[in-house]
Amino acid sequence: MILLHTTGRILRQLRHDRRTVAMLVAVPTLLLTLLYFMYQESEFVFDRIALIMLGVFPFVIMFLITSIAMLRERTTGTLERLLTTPLRKTDLLFGYGLAFGLAAALQAAVAAALAYLLLDLDTRGAAGYVILIAVANAVLGMALGLLASAFAKTEFQAVQFMPVIAVPQLLLCGLFVPRDAMAGWLQAVSDALPLTYAVEALQEVGAHAEPTGTMWRDFAIVAGAVVVALVAAAGTLRRRTP
Amino acid sequence: MTSAIEVADLVVHRGARPVLHGLSCTIPEGSVTGLLGPSGSGKTTLMRAIVGVQVVRSGTVTVLGHPAGDAKLRQRIGYLTQAPSVYADLTVRENARYFAALYGLGAAEADAAVRDVGLADAAGQLVGNLSGGQRSRASLACAIVSKPKVLILDEPTVGQDPVLRDELWAQFRGLAEAGSTLVVSSHVMDEANRCDRLLLIREGSLIADDTPAAVKAAAGTDDLDQAFLTLIRRRETAVPAPRSGGADSEVPA
Numbered sequence: 001m002i003l004l005h006t007t008g009r010i011l012r013q014l015r016h017d018r019r020t021v022a023m024l025v026a027v028p029t030l031l032l033t034l035l036y037f038m039y040q041e042s043e044f045v046f047d048r049i050a051l052i053m054l055g056v057f058p059f060v061i062m063f064l065i066t067s068i069a070m071l072r073e074r075t076t077g078t079l080e081r082l083l084t085t086p087l088r089k090t091d092l093l094f095g096y097g098l099a100f101g102l103a104a105a106l107q108a109a110v111a112a113a114l115a116y117l118l119l120d121l122d123t124r125g126a127a128g129y130v131i132l133i134a135v136a137n138a139v140l141g142m143a144l145g146l147l148a149s150a151f152a153k154t155e156f157q158a159v160q161f162m163p164v165i166a167v168p169q170l171l172l173c174g175l176f177v178p179r180d181a182m183a184g185w186l187q188a189v190s191d192a193l194p195l196t197y198a199v200e201a202l203q204e205v206g207a208h209a210e211p212t213g214t215m216w217r218d219f220a221i222v223a224g225a226v227v228v229a230l231v232a233a234a235g236t237l238r239r240r241t242p
Numbered sequence: 243m244t245s246a247i248e249v250a251d252l253v254v255h256r257g258a259r260p261v262l263h264g265l266s267c268t269i270p271e272g273s274v275t276g277l278l279g280p281s282g283s284g285k286t287t288l289m290r291a292i293v294g295v296q297v298v299r300s301g302t303v304t305v306l307g308h309p310a311g312d313a314k315l316r317q318r319i320g321y322l323t324q325a326p327s328v329y330a331d332l333t334v335r336e337n338a339r340y341f342a343a344l345y346g347l348g349a350a351e352a353d354a355a356v357r358d359v360g361l362a363d364a365a366g367q368l369v370g371n372l373s374g375g376q377r378s379r380a381s382l383a384c385a386i387v388s389k390p391k392v393l394i395l396d397e398p399t400v401g402q403d404p405v406l407r408d409e410l411w412a413q414f415r416g417l418a419e420a421g422s423t424l425v426v427s428s429h430v431m432d433e434a435n436r437c438d439r440l441l442l443i444r445e446g447s448l449i450a451d452d453t454p455a456a457v458k459a460a461a462g463t464d465d466l467d468q469a470f471l472t473l474i475r476r477r478e479t480a481v482p483a484p485r486s487g488g489a490d491s492e493v494p495a
Binding site for chain 2: 002008012013016017076077080081083084085239240
């Protein structure tokens with residue numbers, strides 16, 4: 001019950017910030033439109049990149065939003081106060097997960113609708129799976145953002161965790177250089193990064209009409225990474241501080 | 243008279259700096275205790291230790307028979323931090339309703355708390371748009387919403403208009419009469435006269451622990467500011483050596 005009230009509170013905070021909501025919905029669609037015009041001559045390339053971007057945008061945006069939101073909880077004292085109330089740490093963490101998961105579902109649904117209906121994105125598999133994976137990515141970004149916020153003292157520091165945590169995953173996920181063509185040690189690093197599996201799952205949806213075993217396995221790995229990040233984040237929520 | 247809070251030989255360091263040096267005190271149930279002392283004397287640290295959010299080096303803090311910070315206490319303790327800790331991007335009402343929900347309470351209790359702190363007219367405003375005093379009261383509403391058995395208030399009346407301050411003290415009194423135990427920090431001495439008991443704290447040690455009348459009588463003055471000064475001077479001449487680790491031997495019984 002406290003969990004749902006916490007989710008409601010976080011969504012209410014978002015609702016009061018209309019510009020953030022507008023950007024959440026509009027920015028991915030604008031960037032997809034930009035990609036569409038960039039690759040107008042080669043439809044195949046657009047299909048490949050736009051599909052992956054549908055999964056990457058929610059990851060990056062939710063990482064940023066959550067790390068700032070959680071940093072604010074820490075710096076304004078609301079976190080300390082919450083931890084003196086009957087709220088459990090899991091209420092807070094899953095409250096964030098649910099709230100930003102819902103926001104991500106809206107974001108992914110709008111972006112996917114635009115991509116499929118107006119920009120002629122073509123995938124073998126159904127759009128529903130793309131949205132499902134996009135939401136899983138958003139929740140992954142959220143969980144890593146909660147964790148990263150523990151290591152930032154200011155908002156300046158928090159935003160800089162984005163290039164530290166998101167960009168290497170993006171570079172090594174197989175979008176820029178196929179994973180087979182990477183040096184062995186880079187492949188090993190790539191194997192250890194959760195976004196790699198999210199991208200592979202999206203590629204599976206792009207290439208196969210029905211969901212494949214690889215897609216489900218990758219989805220499970222992303223979900224597992226979310227749980228690991230949330231458990232680690234729970235460890236950073238201290239009821240007693242020096 | 244049973245005690246709600248017992249602090250025994252509490253030692254707290256923040257960083258390398260010792261803040262409380264073996265402080266002991268007992269706070270009776272159903273009373274308003276004023277915690278007075280200059281900025282940096284250790285008032286907030288003592289309050290944090292009572293709430294159970296402060297890492298302590300040694301000593302014990304017992305609240306309602308449980309160690310401070312015990313999970314059983316979370317339903318029964320309220321804490322107002324010095325800087326308002328409410329969500330600036332929510333309205334006053336939304337803040338109060340969220341904190342009420344954490345205690346399993348509904349909108350009616352939340353709205354009553356907002357009225358009690360005199361913010362009924364501003365209930366629909368975002369906390370971020372309020373004045374400092376209003377923001378502090380929004381935070382207070384979230385602390386009193388559950389009518390906790392133990393209420394720790396860190397400078398609840400700073401920056402409030404005198405009429406409102408009077409009303410807030412009437413609220414505190416009402417809560418104590420209903421059985422709550424309040425610890426209220428302040429550095430305004432005229433507020434001290436409204437308390438049942440006073441804890442005067444300076445440089446992490448207790449200077450006095452008694453009723454306002456007894457503190458004044460002990461110092462031989464009618465003015466609390468003057469009494470505080472006299473007690474400090476008397477202590478300094480009595481104990482010329484550097485602090486002997488919080489010996490509060492001269493606390494009047």
